[in-house]
Amino acid sequence: MRRLSFIILIGFMVVSCKKEATFVEDHFFVANDGSSMPVYVRGNLDSDVIILFLHGGPGGNASQASFLPAFQDLENSYALAYWDQRASGLSQGNPDESTFTVEQFVEDTDYVIQALNKKFPNKKIFMFGHSWGGALGSAYLSTGNYQEKIQGFICMNSGHNLEEGLPLSVDWVESYANEQLALDPNDYWTEVSTWCATNPDMTVADNYFKYVSYLRETDAYRHENQEVNTGEIGAGDILNSRMSLAALINGQYLGQHFNILKLNLSDDMENITIPSLVLWGINDGVNVLEMGHDAYNSLGTDLAQKELVLLNNSAHEGYLEEPEHFLSSIRSFVEDYK
Amino acid sequence: MKYQQKIKFLLSLVSILVSTISIAQDESQTDRSKLAIKAGYFGEFVMHPGFYSGIDYNLLDKSWLDLHWDTDLGAYFHKWNNNSVFVQSSFGARFCTSFSMYTDLQIGIGYMLSTPSGELYQVDKDGNLTEKGKPVTSHAKPTVSLLFGWDGNRKKDIPLTIGFGLEAYWQMGYNHIALPHAALKAGITYQLKTKKS
DSSP, X not given: OHHHHHHHHHHHHHHHOOOOOOEEEEEEEEEETTEEEEEEEEEEGGGOEEXXXXXXXXXXXXXXXXXXXXXXXXXXXXXXXXXXOTTSTTOEEOOOGGGOSHHHHHHHHHHHHHHHHHHSTTOEEEEEEETHHHHHHHHHHTSTXXXXXXXXXXXXXXXXXXXXXXXXXXXXXXXXXXXXXXXXXXXXXXXXXXXXXXXXOTTSHHHHHHHHHHHTTTTXXXXXXXXXXXXXXXXXXXXXXXXXXXXXXXXXXXXXHOOXXXXXXXXXXXXXXXXXXXXXXXXXXXXXXXXXXXXXXXXXXXXXXXXXXXXXXXXXXXXXXXXXXXXXXXXXXHHHHO | OOHHHHHHHHHHHHHHHHHHHHHHHXXXXXXXXXXXXXXXXXXXXXXXXEEEEEEEEEEXXXXXXXXXXEEEEEEEEETTTEEEEEXXXXXXXXXXXXXXXXXXXXXXXXEEEEEEOSOEEEEOTTSOEEOSOOOOXXXXXXXXXXXXXXXXXXXXXXXXXXXXXXXXXXXXXXXXEEEEEEEEEEEEEEEEEOOOO
C-alpha cells in the first residue's frame, strides 16, 4: 500500500510539473556598413516562433514598441524580435549617408535574420512590418530567394507604394480640411485645403515635409484622436537600458535624408508567394485604405494563403486602437502557418 | 579612421596629459603646487557607471576665484548600449564662498571612442556574419559641467577638494547628430606638494 501511494505521489508530481513556457529576454547587435543595430528578443520561445518586427519611419524605432500592451500580450504566445534599423532608435555608429537606400536596408534585414537563425536555431521566423516596415518587408521578400527564410508575412498599413499612395493621402488631407472648414471656417484649414487642391508633386521633398506638417494636425494616425493605452516606460527601464533618450531623437537625420518618395513596390510584390496577412486600419490617412487593397492584390501569394483584415475603428496604429482585433488576427495567422 | 589609428590617437592624447604633469611639476617652486591629481565617479545615473582620473592645473588663485585647466581620462559602461573611453580637457572657474565651499563651472572639449556593449554579430569583408571583433566609433565630446564642493586648501591645511555635480556632454558624429548626455560626476582632488627652492 505504501509503495502504491509513493507511485501515485510521484505520478502526481510529474503531471503537476508541467513545463513553464520559456520567456526569453535577450539582446545582441548586428553590425554592418557603419551601423551597429540592436536586436532585442522577448517572449515565448517555446512556441518555436519568432516574429521579427520591422518598425516604421524611416527613422522610427522598435524599442518603444516593446512597451506597448498589444506587443507585450503577443510575447506571451511568441518571441518577438525588436530590431532598431540603421540610424534609428538605439542603433549606433555613424553610417554614411550613401547607405540610406532600400537595398542597404534589405541587406541589413537579411543579416538580422541570419543572426536570429544563428542565435536561435530551428525557429520559424515570421516578419511583421508596419508602415515603412511593411515596405521594407515587401522589398526584402520580393528580393531573390529571401522569402524562403520566412514562414509568413504580416503587412500592416504599409508604405509599399508611396508613388501612388502619397497623392491619395494628400486627397485625404484635403477632405479632412474641408470637413473642418464646414464645421468652423478658419485661415489654417483654408490654407491646407488650397494647398492640397493644387495637386503638389509629392516626389519633391519640400512638398512632402509640408504635407507631413498638415497631416500631423489631422487624425490620420489615430482615428478621431481616440485615447489609447501606450503602456508605461518607467525610470527603471531607462536606467536598465531598455530605453534611452537616444531612441527618441535618433532617426531625425535619416528621416530627412532617406528619400523614398518614389518608392513603388507593387509590381515586385508579385514575387512574394509565402502566406501573408494584410492588416489595415480603414481610417488611415497616412497609407489610405486603397493602398491596403493594393498590397493585398499585389502579393503573389495564392488566394488560399493570403488574407486582408480590416480594422474598422483604426487609422494608422491599429495595435493601439484595436488591440484585441489586432492580436486575434495575428495569432490566428501564425497558428495557421507556423 | 581605423581602430588602431584611433587607439594611437588616444594614446597620443594620454602622452600629452602625462607630459603636462611633468612640465607643471617642474615649473612649480612653491610649497603648494599648482598641480593636483584627481579621480572619481563618472556615470549616467547609477546603472551606467564609469570613472575618470586626471589633473587639475591652477592658472589663477584668488581669495574668491580659482581658474583652472583640467585634463581627464575616463570610461563608462552602459549595458546593452555602449562602452566608451574618453579624454577631455576643460577650462574652469571655481567661485569660492565662505566655509570653503565652492561652485565650479567648466567648459571643455574631448574625444571619445565608443563600441557596442554586449553580444555582437559583425559582417566581415567576405559578407559573412562573425562574432569576432567589435566596431569602434570616434566622437568629438564638447562638455559643460557644474560642480559643487568643499576645498580643504582654503582655510585648513588639507590638500583635498571634494566635489560633485553634473556634466552635460554631446556625443558628436552619432548617426549624424550630436546626442546629448547628462552624467553624474563626483570625485576627490589631491593637491600635490613641491620641493622648496
